[in-house]
Amino acid sequence: MPADPPHRDRRRRLEALRVEARRHGRLARDLADVRRELIRSLVAEGVSQAAIARRLGVSRGAIQRLLAG
Numbered sequence: 001m002p003a004d005p006p007h008r009d010r011r012r013r014l015e016a017l018r019v020e021a022r023r024h025g026r027l028a029r030d031l032a033d034v035r036r037e038l039i040r041s042l043v044a045e046g047v048s049q050a051a052i053a054r055r056l057g058v059s060r061g062a063i064q065r066l067l068a069g
Helices: 005-045 051-058 061-068
Strands: none
Touching: 005 051, 005 061, 051 061
16 A cells, blocks of 8 residues: 655644644633632632732732633
């Protein structure tokens, strides 16, 4: 049986990379959602946005933007 042309191998590799990139995108969105919910729960428990920001190493404005989103 003849070997696949090189372009067919490249197409398969590109398709595999595209699928993997989409999976990583979904995981990143899921992680952001979990992080947002955890921060909201901390705020509801009375932890200040400034304290959360210090703990996460981000600005208070970043926390405010995250909560607004």
